[in-house]
Amino acid sequence: MLQYSFFSSSHGSPQPAQSIDALADQLSQYLPASQVNNVKRAYFYAEQAHEGQNRRSGEPYVTHPLAVAGILATMRLDAQSLMAALLHDVIEDTAITKPQLEEQFGEAVAELVDGVSKLTRIEFQSKAEQQAENFQKMALAMAKDIRVILVKLADRLHNMRTLGVLPPPKRHRIAKETLEIYAPIAQRLGMHNIRIEFEDLGLQAMYPMRARRIRKAIKTRFGDRKKTIEAIRESLESCLLEEGHRAQVIGREKHLYSIYNKMRNKRKSLKEILDLCAFRIIVDSVDTCYRVLGCVHGLYKPVPGQFKDYIAIPKANGYQSLHTVLFGMEGLPIEIQIRTEEMEEMANNGIAAHWLYKTSDNEPKGNSSHARARQWVQGLLEMQERAGDSLEFIENVKIDLFPDEVYVFTPRGDIMELPAGATAVDFAYAVHSDIGNACVACRINRRLAPLSEALQSGQTVEIITTPGAQPNPAWLQFVVTAKARSGIRHHLKHQRRTEAVGLGERMLERALAGMGEQLEDIPQTLLDQLVEITQSKSLEKLYEQIGIGNRVAYLTAHQLLGLRDEPRDSSGKPQQATRQPMVIRGTEGFLVNFARCCFPIPGDHIVGIVSAEKGVVVHNEKCHNSIELSNKPERMIPLSWADEIDRDFSVELRVELTKQRGIIAVLATRVNGADASIEKISVEDENPKISVIHLVIGVRSRIHLANVLRRIRNIPAVIKVEREKH
Missing domain, CATH: 3.30.70.260 (ACT domain)
Incomplete structure (x- = not known):
């Protein structure tokens, strides 16, 4: 039997329960009574903790955690997640501590609340570094328990629904970070409904006038095409009935943000965007999906190159469906998605779909969406470890959050998913970092091909490696995956560091040789003291600093010999205050420069400031620059004038x-x-x-x-x- 319904693009996701009794009724449909009672107990605990606190709208504060729990209930999440949702602001906004929560509701719930509290404290500032470091914290929280981010997404969704009471600058900031960070995360975790609502609410908050005009234009246009859309409905319905398929047909307009993005990115007017509607056909089995595909292809001609089989090869977030685009009446393109009921649930709620927990150890059962999400978060942590800094990490993550996939095969027939534009080098790093590092050439469909050639879906890729091979810096110009980029950078940094350490050691040896000394003759205790006064983490780090030019070898050698000649106190410790000064003759060349802020001359009391660019910069002792740096002894060096100086x-x-x-x-x-x-x-x-x-x-x-x-x-x-x- 065929069921038919039509939804518009305005937010059709179920709204959360408005009271604890309504929430309990909703939960009783899929949770046992004992777990529902635990959720109710968490609500009354939160209500008491937040007593006297109100939201900006004037409502009691507890209405917010209740709404967050309601959002998670529509996704049928487990009792622990719902309890954490009700309690998620308790640690942050009340006097209740994590140990108290643990005592009342158990360790798992307390950890979830603590994780969400840490994410709540994150304020995405306009400063890129601040935002990047905050995202690193989020990655770590997700790695500990993926449910943390589900509760946080629900929290953000309710905040987005109630943005209207905030002042415009704060509204704009929250909407911007939602579109940049939270919507892509929801997409990556397969949570389609939440992503759609994030995007449309974000657009409404950031560009209210644009949103109103596009919505009005769509309404006007759909009035013009009403007869055409009705005819397409009847055609699909008749076709499926004749073939005897049980199906549910859902028609929808494309959501507002999707249309806005297409207009902006493709520089098209609304009149030029034809595919403003799509139809979803939900059936009972995978076999029926392909039968229905044949039926609709017989009804309307398919657009060449627009068929995608995400059932055989699912997306990275677990999404499965058949996609096709047809030439409808009057040449209007019709987008059709065909999937089973399970696939529909996965498409809408992603990782949150069918979230079931074992009673023994509270660990999630192995389902493909959870495994994929785990794999993605683990990839984030690997990138975090290899990234040189937080900005590089966020750059890699943003690349990873917006994939447009191609599917290629290994020589053994395994399928690898890569972003559009990926090359053989991206493929090599996706297989394993060691294969990427040792890659020298590739075969695509058994022919030798350039490593920079973009891969196409369906190709078979073979990587040729050589022991001892190293990544080429030029690869950074064409790789597109975050894993390849971070892997190449990590290896190059390690290689450069090793080279810098060797170079720095040789430079220090030459500088000491010029003073009639040998590095091998210097006692280890003096080298350890040098590491300490220069505030280097190790002797190797000191050599690296010399090798990359952040320290001058001649000055470091002088410091080292000065330590040897220092007088000792009764316990044998060096008297740092009486370090031997470096003698300035005025003939040192580029190693010594004279400050233009205080113009020191022979006879002045002077001090040296070590600079990576200028060597030692000589300052007057009373110069404001030398006074400011007096609390950084590792950059200061004692100086004295030579007895005979012959220069101006x-x-x-x-x-x-x-x-x-x-x-x-x-x-x-x-x-x-x-x-x-x-x-x-x-x-x-x-x-x-x-x-x-x-x-x-x-x-x-x-x-x-x-x-x-x-x-x-x-x-x-x-x-x-x-x-x-x-």
């Missing part, structure tokens, strides 16, 4: 004088007469009568500078002259 050093002067014709020429003559050179001069008007001149001059020492200052002061027009201080 820059210093900045500020000269305040009355305006006179030719006064700058007089000033320059006095400076040159003191055997100093002028490097830079600039004039600044204080008022109509007084000018301030900034001079950068070259002097040999503080004594030489004092002589220059004296000669400048002797100029009658000079009011004041001093060394500039920044």
Whole structure:
């Protein structure tokens, strides 16, 4: 017998129960009475804990956890998940602790509530790094118990349904993170109904005017095509009845966000988008699915290349269905999805479909959707371990959350699912990281092919490996899977690190040799002290820093020898305060630079700041930069001037004088007469009568500078002259 119904794209998902009695009635349809009573006990506990707390709308706060539990009940989730949903804000918003919950409701429920509380504390900021690190926390929580994310998705869904009471900026922020993070997660876990509602509510909150205009335009357009749609309905119904198939036909408009995305991405107007409706045919068996497919293909001509068999090869999230597109009346494309009742349940609720738990150990029974979700979360954790930083991790995850699949075969006939555009290198890493790392060539359908060639569904791919082979950095230009990208980067970083350690050790050996010392002769205790004062985690890490240029080998060698020459106290420990200073002669070249903020000159008390780009930067001890870094001893190095220095050093002067014709020429003559050179001069008007001149001059020492200052002061027009201080 054929059943027929038609739903619009507006949210058709069941609404949660409005009271605990209504929820209990709903739960009694699939849970034993003892478990329903436990859920009711959790509700009354939450009601008491949240007493006196209200939502922004003015309702008692407990209405929110009740609504979240109601959403999970429509997905027929287990009692522990429902109890956690009712209690999910108790740890966060009341004085009740996790041990108290554990005592009342057991360890599993307390862990779930704690996991959801941690996710609730996550605030997705606009800063990319903050958002990325928060997503890492979410991955860890999901790995511990996948039900955590199911409760969190239900929590977010109710918040999205009640966004209207929030101020616009907060509404916009919550909608944005829902579209970017939570909707793709729901999609990845196969939870179609929740994803659809996330997307439509997100669009409504972010772009209310666009949503209203598209909805109005769709309504107007469907009025024009009403007769055509009715005729298609009758045709499908008649065809199925004639063939004797028992089926339920569900017609629907495409949901708002899907239409909006197609208009935006393909730059089309609504009139140019023809496939605004789709029909779902639900039957009793897999065999009937294929029979119904033949029936509808006989009724209307199929669009070439638009048939997809997700029953034989399910999607990564467990989704199964036959998809086909037909040329309907007046050339209107009709999208048809044919599936069984079990597949329909899986398509709508994904991992939450038929969630049954063993009574003994509370572990989920092995079903394909749960296994796939576990595998995905495990992949997230593997990427997290290999990612260099949180931004790289979130980049990989976002690639992984938006797959458009191709299906290829291994030489043994196993099916591998990969994102569209994937290459043989992606395939190699999908098989195993070691195969990806050792990959040198590939055969596609038994012919040698470039590693960068995009794979097509149905191809057989064979990877050729060589022992000792290494990933090529150029692969990063064409791989598309997160696993391949993170695997290549991880290997290259490890390889570069190994090379940097060797290079750094050789550089330190050469620097010590230039000072008449050998690294092999340095006692291990001194090397350990060097690691400590430079705040390196290990000697290997110190060598790596030298090798990649973050530390200067010459300076590190000087620090090392200074430690050897340090005086010791009575217990034999070095006296850090009396470390031997490095002598500055002014002839060190690029290893030593003089700060332009304080212009140190011989005779000043100086200190060195180690810089990865400039080696040692010499500062005046009283310079604000050296004072700011005084709490970072690993970057500071004691310095002293050599007794004999034969070169000029820059210093900045500020000269305040009355305006006179030719006064700058007089000033320059006095400076040159003191055997100093002028490097830079600039004039600044204080008022109509007084000018301030900034001079950068070259002097040999503080004594030489004092002589220059004296000669400048002797100029009658000079009011004041001093060394500039920044």
